[in-house]
Amino acid sequence: MDPIIAATHADPYPYYAELRAQGGLTFHHGLKLWVxxxxxxxxxxxxxxxxxxxPLQEPIPKTIADGMAGQVFGQLMRMNDGERQRCPRSAIEPSIQLIDLDTVRALVNTRLISPDADGLxxxxxxxxxxxxxxxxxxxxAQCRAISELTADFSACLSPLSNELQRAAAHVAAEQLRGYFIELLAETHGDLLKAIEQRFAGNEETLIANLIGLCSQTFEATAGLIGNALIALQRQPQWRDVPLERVLAEVQRFDPSVQNTRRFVAQTCEIDGMRVEAGDVILVLLASANRDPLLNEAPxxxxxxxxxxxxxxxxxGVHECPGQRLAMEIAGATVREILEHGVKLEQLTWHYRPSLNGRIPMFSFVGA
Known part of the structure; x- marks a missing residue:
């Protein structure tokens, strides 16, 4: 076990407890990074x-730097600091907070869900x-196309992506860009209007971050939905509890994003430890959630x-601006899945290969 493999392990949480017992910030010699x-x-x-x-010397991963996926990546607020992060965030975050949640639930309710692995x-x-x-x-019809293209684009965001996936991501990024150029030229929804009114940058940065809004939704929300289904299978006594409360605990107890990384720009001291410029820190969000100093009986x-x-x-400044929206989409989706008669006790799963995500892929016993 190591802190990266842990993300997709059947139960990484005892291991995380061992890491906390060794000290809050420690150097992992095998991985050559701080944890x-x-x-x-x-x-x-x-x-x-x-x-x-x-990293200061590699703002865009080398594997995608020469294509459209790299151009989009380089403008994403979640992949930038300073003004390049603040400008799109100041337009997108307040606009998302104004979304009517009844509208979100109604949109989820229009989706057809079949009680099988493909439907899930x-x-x-x-x-x-x-x-x-x-x-x-x-x-x-455009939503379905956007969804499929987002899946192709999102694949390149993982270091595990292969050459074919990266090539498909460049194509998908180009096509997504085209869809958003057309949308921005037409009459569009209240959400996009609100974002446009607040946005102070150029159109390419806006389009990149609209693509980013979709890609950020893709895996993280999928993991939240999946991990909620696992929690309800394992603890059926919570099925009668309002789903909002269940989801609130799922995102703490078994989050879809287990870790993130930070790159040290200059030598400094963090939590009593001296870290050098160029060092990498693996930030175990899921482990911190289970810290008894943060939550009692974690x-x-x-x-x-x-x-x-x-x-x-x-x-902090990189806190996800779409938390409220993601939680509402996930809760409404889990509710629809249960109402469509999916038998949780028949679910089996493995975790999607990832260095930081905990996203179950379901099948049914005997299927």
Whole structure:
């Protein structure tokens, strides 16, 4: 076991507890990086001005730097610091907060869900992106296309992607860009209008971050939905509890994003440790969520948990601006899955290959 493999392990949480016991911020000689595992260390890293979201010498991964996917990546607010992060965020975050949640639920309810493995896959991965695309003003047919292209584009964001996936991601990025250029030239939804009114940058940066809004929805929301289904299978006593409470605890207890990384821009001290310029810090969000100094009885699943605290959506300037929207989409989707008669007790799963995500891929016993 190591802190990266842990993300897709059947139960990484005892291992995370061992890491916390060794110290909040420790150096892993095998991986040649620092590991922040305690709530205190994670908070310190995420708040530190010298901890950047990308290495200074490689703002765009070399594997995609020469294509359209790389051009989009380089403008994403979640992959930038400073003004390149603040400008799109200041337009997108307040606009998302104004989305009518009844509208979100209605859009989820229009999705057809079949009680089989393919139906679950589409509900987890395709439906959330379709909802976001519809909120932006795309037609139902366009939403389906946006969803499929987002899946192709998102593949390149993982270091595990292969050459064929990266080539497909460049094509998908180009096509997504075309869809958004056309949408911006037409009459579109209230959400996109609100974002446009607040946006102070150029159109290419806006388009890149609209693509980013879809890609951010793709895997993280899928994992939230899937991990909620697992929680309800394992603890059926919570099926009668309001789903909002269940989802709130799922995102703390078993988050879809297990870790993130920060890159040290200059030598500094973090949580009592000296880190050097160029060092990499693996930030174990999921481990911090289970820190008993952050949450009492952290290994117990409690939908009614008082004073719940979580790093699953990040913290500080890079905290996910779409948390409210993601939670609503996930909750409405889980509700639809249950109402369509999916038998949770028949589910089996493995985790999608990933260095940081915990996203179950379902099948049915005997299928």
């Amino acid at each position: 922040a595992s305690s709530a205190r260390a994670v908070c310190a890293v995420l708040a530190h001005a010298d901890c950047r979201v990308r 896959y589409k509900a987890m991965f395709r439906s959330p992106v379709c909802v976001v695309a519809a909120l932006l003003g795309f037609s139902p 290994d117990t699943f409690l939908p009614d948990r008082p004073n719940r605290r979580s790093f699953s959506f990040g913290s």
